[in-house]
Amino acid sequence: MKKLSLITFGVIAFFAVVAFSTSKKTTSNEPLKIVIDAGHGGKDLGTTDESILEKNITLKLLQKIKKLHNTKDFELIFTRENDEFISLEERVKIANKNNADFVISLHVNASNNKNDNGIEAYTKTNNTEQKTISFVSSLVTELSFNNSPLQKTEMRKANFKILRDSKAPAVLLELGFISNPQNKAYITSEKGQEEVAEAILKSLKKMK
Numbered sequence: 164m165k166k167l168s169l170i171t172f173g174v175i176a177f178f179a180v181v182a183f184s185t186s187k188k189t190t191s192n193e194p195l196k197i198v199i200d201a202g203h204g205g206k207d208l209g210t211t212d213e214s215i216l217e218k219n220i221t222l223k224l225l226q227k228i229k230k231l232h233n234t235k236d237f238e239l240i241f242t243r244e245n246d247e248f249i250s251l252e253e254r255v256k257i258a259n260k261n262n263a264d265f266v267i268s269l270h271v272n273a274s275n276n277k278n279d280n281g282i283e284a285y286t287k288t289n290n291t292e293q294k295t296i297s298f299v300s301s302l303v304t305e306l307s308f309n310n311s312p313l314q315k316t317e318m319r320k321a322n323f324k325i326l327r328d329s330k331a332p333a334v335l336l337e338l339g340f341i342s343n344p345q346n347k348a349y350i351t352s353e354k355g356q357e358e359v360a361e362a363i364l365k366s367l368k369k370m371k
């Protein structure tokens with residue numbers, strides 16, 4: 164009986180070692196590579212409302228994310244850091260070349276209906292990516308703590324190039340409607356942009 168339990172223990176120990184070495188691989192200490200893609204830029208203004216240009220808001224958001232990033236858990240890679248035109252092909256190439264673990268494309272929305280508000284999160288059409296779903300739900304939770312006007316969130320699937328052709332899980336975020344007065348005031352303000360940047364960073368921190 165004693166001998167048997169010793170053998171059993173040995174078998175369990177063997178599997179434990181195997182499990183440990185495999186799990187070690189997946190939870191490596193290598194920082195995750197997160198690509199932040201500020202939508203539009205240069206001649207591509209994105210959506211506009213009088214003097215407000217989507218390409219400037221997405222760049223401001225990116226700059227806030229860069230400034231507030233203070234963890235070694237993940238490294239940030241940017242597709243643009245200036246007001247320059249970068250093709251969609253180039254954006255995808257940057258993500259794939261860097262072996263990104265996750266891609267976030269930043270945008271803001273506009274609609275003919277001034278009442279339309281909140282976030283639209285677009286995912287791949289074949290999306291079953293738990294990473295993306297957890298990221299978006301965390302983002303919404305973080306924003307709700309701040310009483311942000313960007314709490315209403317819809318998750319949709321889309322065949323956008325940045326989603327389709329990025330090898331990594333990817334999400335395209337439409338962060339509020341500049342056609343909605345409350346959303347516009349929030350997403351063009353320093354405070355609003357910092358809250359959104361912070362919520363994105365906190366949600367990335369949970370990703371391991």
Ligand SMILES: [Zn+2]
Binds near residue numbers: 202203209210269271
């Ligand atoms: Zn856009």
